[in-house]
Amino acid sequence: MKQTIPLLAALLLAPLLGLAAAEPAKPNIVLIFIDDLGYADIGPFGNSKVRTPHLDKLATEGMKFTSFYATPVCSMSRACLMTGCYNARVSIPGVLFPKDTIGLHPNEVTLAEIVKQKGYATCCIGKWHLGWQPEFLPTRQGFDHYFGLPYSNDMGAGNRGRGLPPLPLIKGDKVIETEPDQSQLTRRYTEDAVGFIREHKAAPFFVYLPHTMVHHPLASSAAFSGKSQQGDLGDAIEEVDWSVGQILATLQELKLDDNTLVIFTSDNGPASGRAAPPYRGSKGSNFEGGVREPCIMRWPGKIPAGTTCNQIAGNIDILPTFAKLIGVEPVKDRVLDGRDITTLMFNANAGPVRDTHLYIGGDKAAAIRQGDWKLFLKGDGADKKTKKAAGTKTKPPKGGPVPSLYNLATDPGETQNVAAANPEIVARLKKELLARDAEIQANKRPAGQAEGTK
Numbered sequence: 195m196k197q198t199i200p201l202l203a204a205l206l207l208a209p210l211l212g213l214a215a216a217e218p219a220k221p222n223i224v225l226i227f228i229d230d231l232g233y234a235d236i237g238p239f240g241n242s243k244v245r246t247p248h249l250d251k252l253a254t255e256g257m258k259f260t261s262f263y264a265t266p267v268c269s270m271s272r273a274c275l276m277t278g279c280y281n282a283r284v285s286i287p288g289v290l291f292p293k294d295t296i297g298l299h300p301n302e303v304t305l306a307e308i309v310k311q312k313g314y315a316t317c318c319i320g321k322w323h324l325g326w327q328p329e330f331l332p333t334r335q336g337f338d339h340y341f342g343l344p345y346s347n348d349m350g351a352g353n354r355g356r357g358l359p360p361l362p363l364i365k366g367d368k369v370i371e372t373e374p375d376q377s378q379l380t381r382r383y384t385e386d387a388v389g390f391i392r393e394h395k396a397a398p399f400f401v402y403l404p405h406t407m408v409h410h411p412l413a414s415s416a417a418f419s420g421k422s423q424q425g426d427l428g429d430a431i432e433e434v435d436w437s438v439g440q441i442l443a444t445l446q447e448l449k450l451d452d453n454t455l456v457i458f459t460s461d462n463g464p465a466s467g468r469a470a471p472p473y474r475g476s477k478g479s480n481f482e483g484g485v486r487e488p489c490i491m492r493w494p495g496k497i498p499a500g501t502t503c504n505q506i507a508g509n510i511d512i513l514p515t516f517a518k519l520i521g522v523e524p525v526k527d528r529v530l531d532g533r534d535i536t537t538l539m540f541n542a543n544a545g546p547v548r549d550t551h552l553y554i555g556g557d558k559a560a561a562i563r564q565g566d567w568k569l570f571l572k573g574d575g576a577d578k579k580t581k582k583a584a585g586t587k588t589k590p591p592k593g594g595p596v597p598s599l600y601n602l603a604t605d606p607g608e609t610q611n612v613a614a615a616n617p618e619i620v621a622r623l624k625k626e627l628l629a630r631d632a633e634i635q636a637n638k639r640p641a642g643q644a645e646g647t648k
């Protein structure tokens with residue numbers, strides 16, 4: 195008991211001596227981003243066919259987000275995630291192909307550049323898809339280390355057969371292999387990520403792990419191939435779950451659990467033709483099934499375990515949230531669309547942070563959600579080019595008055611257009627959508643243009 199008084203005195207004096215916790219903690223951050231994984235593709239979000247024990251555990255130990263939004267396709271979502279802005283604001287309007295000469299503008303401040311301000315070690319391991327030319331690669335956007343395919347795994351010589359160059363596997367900014375064995379990618383990415391965590395266990399680190407799977411062509415290693423109850427897709431999902439397990443085991447072994455925020459989510463809905471129950475639509479569509487993603491966040495002692503958050507959130511909120519967590523001011527000379535959602539993460543009963551979400555079709559807002567109401571100005575809110583790139587076969591709403599209005603609380607499957615019965619709501623949401631889109635168009639920033647192109 196003799197120690198009590200000096201300890202108490204120290205605690206009382208600490209604020210006066212400037213020893214108070216003025217500096218936010220610097221948690222490690224692991225962001226696992228899956229390609230084309232739909233809302234109901236994993237156990238915690240309703241898939242009872244595949245085995246996802248590690249994701250089940252992650253959800254038990256963390257928080258599930260049930261209204262977490264991405265965009266209809268890959269590059270759009272990655273632009274949102276990296277910048278905290280709707281992709282229309284940073285002029286990444288669809289899927290980038292090898293022939294494209296644009297990329298995320300080098301002047302954009304990415305997630306990695308935010309955490310770099312606090313000395314984080316950073317890596318991007320997997321599919322980048324924001325420009326493959328050297329000036330657009332992750333190593334030019336704040337990532338110390340890059341390993342992966344710069345775009346989708348079906349954009350190589352072996353697949354589309356349209357004279358595309360061989361699929362490049364890049365380390366840093368050098369192509370180290372072409373047309374790599376895709377069955378080994380999940381394993382190789384995982385081993386690289388685990389190695390990075392081990393190497394930087396003493397420093398705060400940010401691991402961004404955007405897997406190539408479960409984008410077509412699906413592939414998995416021998417330990418998973420043919421083992422699931424859901425074909426090639428199930429095999430690939432189960433290997434991604436294994437990958438999550440490897441990351442979690444490494445954090446536990448290194449005693450980093452309590453100081454590491456782990457986020458798991460996806461870039462868009464399931465590949466065309468598959469549904470994302472209870473939602474309508476798939477990849478390439480702005481129906482909920484195309485853009486509402488499974489999302490789990492775990493941070494023991496901070497995020498309440500085994501909880502669910504139903505408030506609107508999305509990948510545009512990740513950047514302002516990281517900035518808040520580590521005490522960095524987002525750049526002030528530009529508009530961000532995302533919001534700091536730490537209040538949602540730390541309190542399962544928190545009220546909404548943002549009540550409104552815009553659904554982007556190509557380079558403009560095409561639908562809006564406010565509370566439970568969702569309004570499409572036309573069709574399913576995705577532009578033709580995006581749908582073609584995604585191979586979307588989802589049928590847009592037919593007939594009836596345009597625009598179309600749905601109540602997501604009573605009709606999550608977007609089956610009943612109730613616009614005719616709710617003219618005031620239609621008018622209010624339309625006005626809001628058009629005003630917000632006009633603001634984005636007025637303040638949008640250009641994409642980067644590859645050197646030597648125009």
Ligand SMILES: [Ca+2]
Pocket residue numbers: 229230267268409461462
């Ligand atoms: Ca995708």
